Amino acid sequence: MPKEFKLPETEEGTILFNIDPIIIKDHYEIDYIHSYAQDSPFFAGLSKGKLLGSRCTACNYKYATPRSHCMQCGQKTEWFELPLEGSVHTYTTCYFGSEAFLKETPFTLILVEFPGVDTFLLSRLVGARPEEVRIGMPVKARFLRLSKFRATDVYFVLPEEAPAR
Amino acid sequence: MRPVYMISGGITKFKKAHPDKDFRLMVKEAFDNAMADVPHLKADMIDGSVGSYFSDHFTRQLKAASMVQDYLGLCPRPSKRVEGGGATGGLCFQAAWEAIASGRMKVCLAFGFETMSRVSTWKGNEFIAHASDTNFDYPVGGFYTGYYAMMVRRHMHEFGTTVEQMAMVSIKNHKNAFYNPYAQSPMELTIKDVRQSPMVATPLTMLDICQMSDGAAVAILASEEVAKKVCPRPVKVTGVGCGTDSMRMADRPRGNVILLPHEKEEDYKGLRYPGVHSFRGGRMAAKLAYEMAGIKNPIEELDFIELHDAYTSSEIQTCEDLGLCRYGEGGRFVEEGNPFMPGIDYGLKLRKQGKIPVNPSGGLLAFGHPVGATGLMQAVMAFWQLQGTIEKHLGNDRLQIKDAKRGLIHSHAGTGTYITVSILESI
Numbered sequence: 001m002p003k004e005f006k007l008p009e010t011e012e013g014t015i016l017f018n019i020d021p022i023i024i025k026d027h028y029e030i031d032y033i034h035s036y037a038q039d040s041p042f043f044a045g046l047s048k049g050k051l052l053g054s055r056c057t058a059c060n061y062k063y064a065t066p067r068s069h070c071m072q073c074g075q076k077t078e079w080f081e082l083p084l085e086g087s088v089h090t091y092t093t094c095y096f097g098s099e100a101f102l103k104e105t106p107f108t109l110i111l112v113e114f115p116g117v118d119t120f121l122l123s124r125l126v127g128a129r130p131e132e133v134r135i136g137m138p139v140k141a142r143f144l145r146l147s148k149f150r151a152t153d154v155y156f157v158l159p160e161e162a163p164a165r
Numbered sequence: 166m167r168p169v170y171m172i173s174g175g176i177t178k179f180k181k182a183h184p185d186k187d188f189r190l191m192v193k194e195a196f197d198n199a200m201a202d203v204p205h206l207k208a209d210m211i212d213g214s215v216g217s218y219f220s221d222h223f224t225r226q227l228k229a230a231s232m233v234q235d236y237l238g239l240c241p242r243p244s245k246r247v248e249g250g251g252a253t254g255g256l257c258f259q260a261a262w263e264a265i266a267s268g269r270m271k272v273c274l275a276f277g278f279e280t281m282s283r284v285s286t287w288k289g290n291e292f293i294a295h296a297s298d299t300n301f302d303y304p305v306g307g308f309y310t311g312y313y314a315m316m317v318r319r320h321m322h323e324f325g326t327t328v329e330q331m332a333m334v335s336i337k338n339h340k341n342a343f344y345n346p347y348a349q350s351p352m353e354l355t356i357k358d359v360r361q362s363p364m365v366a367t368p369l370t371m372l373d374i375c376q377m378s379d380g381a382a383v384a385i386l387a388s389e390e391v392a393k394k395v396c397p398r399p400v401k402v403t404g405v406g407c408g409t410d411s412m413r414m415a416d417r418p419r420g421n422v423i424l425l426p427h428e429k430e431e432d433y434k435g436l437r438y439p440g441v442h443s444f445r446g447g448r449m450a451a452k453l454a455y456e457m458a459g460i461k462n463p464i465e466e467l468d469f470i471e472l473h474d475a476y477t478s479s480e481i482q483t484c485e486d487l488g489l490c491r492y493g494e495g496g497r498f499v500e501e502g503n504p505f506m507p508g509i510d511y512g513l514k515l516r517k518q519g520k521i522p523v524n525p526s527g528g529l530l531a532f533g534h535p536v537g538a539t540g541l542m543q544a545v546m547a548f549w550q551l552q553g554t555i556e557k558h559l560g561n562d563r564l565q566i567k568d569a570k571r572g573l574i575h576s577h578a579g580t581g582t583y584i585t586v587s588i589l590e591s592i
Contacts, residue, residue, distance in 0.1 A: 021185050028225065039300055065301050065415045072418075090322070090441060092314035094306060094366040098291035101306050109311050109366075111415055111441065120415040120441075122305050130367060135322045151304045 036149075038068040041079055046154050047147035051082040053117060064114055064121040082114050082121075084141040085159065089113040089120050093130035108133060112156060124155045166266040170392035170399040171589065172206065172385050174545030175199030179349045179380035179533030182282030188218070188229060189236040191381035192276050195538075196237055199383050205395040206385070212270035213243035217257030217277030218537035219250060222292040224280060233276060243270075250296045251473060253277065254382070254540020255576020255585030259405050261386045262587070271388045275544075278381035279535035289377050296579055298413050310374055310476070312414055312580050314366035317478035320442040321368070326481060326496035328368050332359035333499050333513060334477035335372045335530060340511050342527030344563040349378055349533035355512060359477075373477040378533035382541035384548070400551045403571075404458030404588035408449025414441050414580045423448045425455065425488040427462040432491055444479075444581035447486030454573070454586040455488075463488045464521055467588075468569040469550060470504075471543035473577035474528040480504075483575060487586070489521060509563065525550070525564045540576035540585070547572040551591040 015025035036043050045052040054063040058075035064086075070077055089111040097105050108130060111120040125139060139156040147153050175198030177183070177191050186194070200206065214237075216230025226232070230246035249256040254277045261275035281289050294307030302312075320326050335354060342348035354372065362371040392399035411417060419437035423445065424430065439445040451463070460466045470487065474480035481495035490498040498504065502515025504523030526532050526546040529539060549558050550572055555565035569591065576585045 018184065023184055026225075036300060063416070065413055067416075071411060071416060090315040090319040092311050092318060092366045092368075094308055094311045094314075095363070096287070096290075096365045097306060097308040097311070098294045099285065099287040100291050101308065102287055104306070107306055109306055109308075109315060111315060118418070122302055122413075122415050124305060135318070151301050 039066055042066045043149045043153070046143060047149065049143045051084060051121070051141055051154060052079045053082045054078070055080045062117045063119045064112065064117045065119060082117065086112040086114040086139060088125070088133065088135055088137045088139055090135060091125065091133045093133070106130065110139065110156060112139060124152065125157070126155050127157050167268055168389050169262050169265040169402045170387050170389060170396070171402060171544065171548050172387045172392050172396035172399050173199040173203045174382070174384045174548045175202075176347050176382040176538070176542050176545050177380050178347050179378045179535055179538070179542070181349065181376065181378065183280070183379040184282070188224065188278045188280050188381070189233050191379070192233045192278050192383065193236055195381045195383045196274070196276065199385055203385070203395050206272070208238065210391065211239060211242070211272045211274050211385075213264065214239055214274040214276060215257050215260040215264070216244060216246040217253045217275065217541065218246070218279055219248060219253045220279070220292055220536065222295070223283055223289070225283070233278070239274070249583040250578030251475060251536055252540060252576040252578035252583040252585055253537045254542070255574065255587065256407070256540070256583065257537070258384055258540055258544050258587060259407065259585055261384065262402055262405055265386050265388055271391050273386050274383060275386065275541055276381070276383040277537040277541040279537045280379050281377040281535060282379050286377055301415075302413060308366065310369055311366045313476045313478055314369045316414065316441045316482070316580065317476070318368065319440060320478065320482060323436075323440075323442050324493035324496065328360060329356050330496035330499050331373055331477040331481065332356040334474065334480045335359045336511055336513065337505050338474060338524050338528040338530040340509060341506055341525055341564060342531030344561055345527050345532060345559055347559070348527045348531055350376060350531045351527070352531065353512070369476060369478065375475050375529040375534040378535040380533060380535035380538045380542070382538040382545055384541050384544040398552045399592065400548050401590045401592050402587060403590045404454035404456075404460070406450040406453030406455070406457065406586045408446035408453070408584045410439070410444065410446040410581045412579065412582055417441050417445070422492060423452060425452060425463070427488065428491070436492060438492070443482055443492060444486050444577070444584060446581045446584040447483055447575070447577065447586070450575070450584045450586040451487045454588050458588040460588065463573070464490070467521060467571050467573050469522045469525055469566045470573045470575065471524060471526055471546055472528070472575040473539070474524055474530050475534060475577070477530065479577070480523065480528070483577070484523065487573065487575065506564065522566055525566060540574070543574040543576065544587070544589070547574050547589045551589055
C-alpha cells in the first residue's frame with residue numbers, strides 16, 4: 001500500500017501589503033567576511049590614534065585617504081603619518097540619510113584638507129552647530145577609545161573643544 | 166566605423182511605483198511602443214540586445230536582463246548587461262552604438278529599467294550609497310545627496326553660485342514636465358517653494374533632488390542600410406564620448422581645466438580643477454563627443470540638451486562641463502534664462518529665455534530617475550525632438566523645439582565616476 005506524503009503545516013504566515021497585485025514582505029540579510037586587505041594599516045592606525053596617509057615612492061603625490069598604488073603614476077606608495085589638524089575643504093549637514101544612518105541625523109560631513117597633502121579625507125565634524133561651519137575652518141582629529149575598526153573611529157572637532165585623548 | 170542611426174524609441178510612464186508590472190513587462194511595454202513606430206522593422210531583424218539596470222540590490226534578481234531577453238522573445242540571439250551606476254543607460258546606448266558601428270550587428274536593441282519601489286526611499290538611498298567606497302566613504306554616513314551637497318558647497322565657494330539659481334533649475338524642470346504625460350513629478354513651483362521644502366543635506370532641499378522611480382525605456386539602433394529601409398525619419402548618432410573620475414570624491418586632483426575648442430587657458434587662471442566642484446569625466450566625455458561630431462562651439466551648434474540633473478546643482482555644474490558657459494558661470498547661465506524652454510511661462514523674469522533648452526523633458530528631477538532607464542529615456546526624448554514627433558508622442562507640442570537639428574544627451578554616475586555624452590542629429 002503506497003504511503004501518503006504530506007508536508008507539515010507551519011504558522012509563520014506572510015506579511016501581506018496588497019492583494020491585487022499581491023505585494024508581500026520579502027526579508028533578506030547577510031553578514032560579509034570583509035577584509036581591509038592592503039588598506040588594513042590605516043584602520044590599525046586609527047586604533048592607535050594615528051591617521052595614516054599614502055605617499056607615492058616615485059612622484060611623491062600625497063593621499064589623505066590611503067591607496068597602496070599611486071593614482072597619478074601607478075607606482076607603490078608608502079605609509080606616512082598625517083597631521084591631526086587640518087581644515088574644512090567643504091561640508092554639509094545631513095537631515096536625512098541612508099536607512100543605516102537615519103537615526104544619527106542630523107550629522108555634519110566634511111572633507112578635511114591637510115597642509116601639503118594632495119587629496120582629502122571624508123569624515124564627520126562633531127560639536128559644531130550647522131550654521132557655524134565654514135570652508136577653511138580649522139578642525140582637529142579625535143579618535144574613539146574603543147575602536148570599531150571602521151572609518152568612523154576618527155572624527156573631527158573644533159580645535160578649542162579638543163582636549164588631549 | 167559604420168554610421169549608426171537611431172530608428173525608434175519607447176518609454177513607459179515613470180512613476181513612484183508600478184506594482185502591477187514587473188521589470189519584464191515594463192520593458193515589453195516600452196519595446197512594443199517602439200516597434201509600433203517602425204512597422205517595417207520585424208522582430209526577427211533585431212540581431213541582439215544590450216540590457217541596462219543599475220542595482221542588483223533593487224532587483225534582487227541577478228541576471229534580470231536575461232529574463233527581459235527571453236520575455237521579449239529575443240533568445241537565442243546575443244545579449245549582455247552593462248552597469249555603470251547612474252550612467253548605466255548612457256553606457257548601454259553607447260554599447261548598442263558600438264555593436265552597430267563595428268559591424269557586429271545591423272539592428273541592436275538597447276533596453277533599460279529600474280524598479281526602485283521595492284524598498285523604502287531611505288533603504289534605496291542606502292543601496293545607492295554603496296556606489297561609493299565601502300571602506301572609506303559609505304561607513305562615514307554614505308548618502309549621495311550629502312556628497313552632492315559638499316560638491317555644490319564648494320562650487321558656491323569658488324564661483325558664488327546661489328541656492329536661488331539652483332531653485333530656478335527645479336522650477337524649470339518641474340514645469341517642463343507639465344507637458345510630458347510620461348513624467349513622474351510635474352509641478353509649478355516658486356523659488357520660495359523650493360527653499361522651504363524640507364532640508365535634506367545643506368544646501369539641498371527635497372525639491373533640489375530627483376526621486377526614486379519605476380520605469381523602462383528602449384532605443385533601437387541600426388545600420389544605415391536598415392535605417393533607410395524601415396524608418397522614414399531616422400536620427401544619426403554623430404558623436405559618442407565617455408569620461409571617468411576617481412570613485413572617492415576625496416581623491417579628486419586639483420590641476421588644469423581640460424579645454425574645449427572655444428576656450429582658452431587664460432579663461433581659467435588660478436582655478437584648481439576639477440577639485441570637488443566640477444566633473445572632469447563630464448568634460449572629457451563632452452570633448453570626445455564634440456571631436457567626433459565636429460562641434461567647435463557647443464552653445465551655437467547644439468539645439469537642446471538632455472542632461473543628468475539628479476540634483477539642481479549638478480545641472481549647473483554639468484552646463485559648465487559641457488561648455489555651454491565657462492566654468493563658474495553656470496549659476497548665472499541659469500539665472501539669465503538660457504536653459505529654459507521658449508514660450509513657457511515659468512513665473513520668472515528671464516532675459517535670455519530659450520537660448521539652449523536644457524532638459525525640455527523635465528529631466529531626472531521631474532521626469533523621474535529609474536536609473537537603468539534614464540539614459541535611454543534621454544535618447545528617446547532626443548530622438549522624438551529631432552524627428553519633430555514630440556506632439557505625436559506627448560499629445561501636445563509645447564516641448565517641441567522648433568527645427569531641432571542636433572541634440573546632446575548626457576548620462577552620469579556616482580560623484581562623476583562614469584559619464585557619457587552622445588550627440589544625435591536629424592538627417
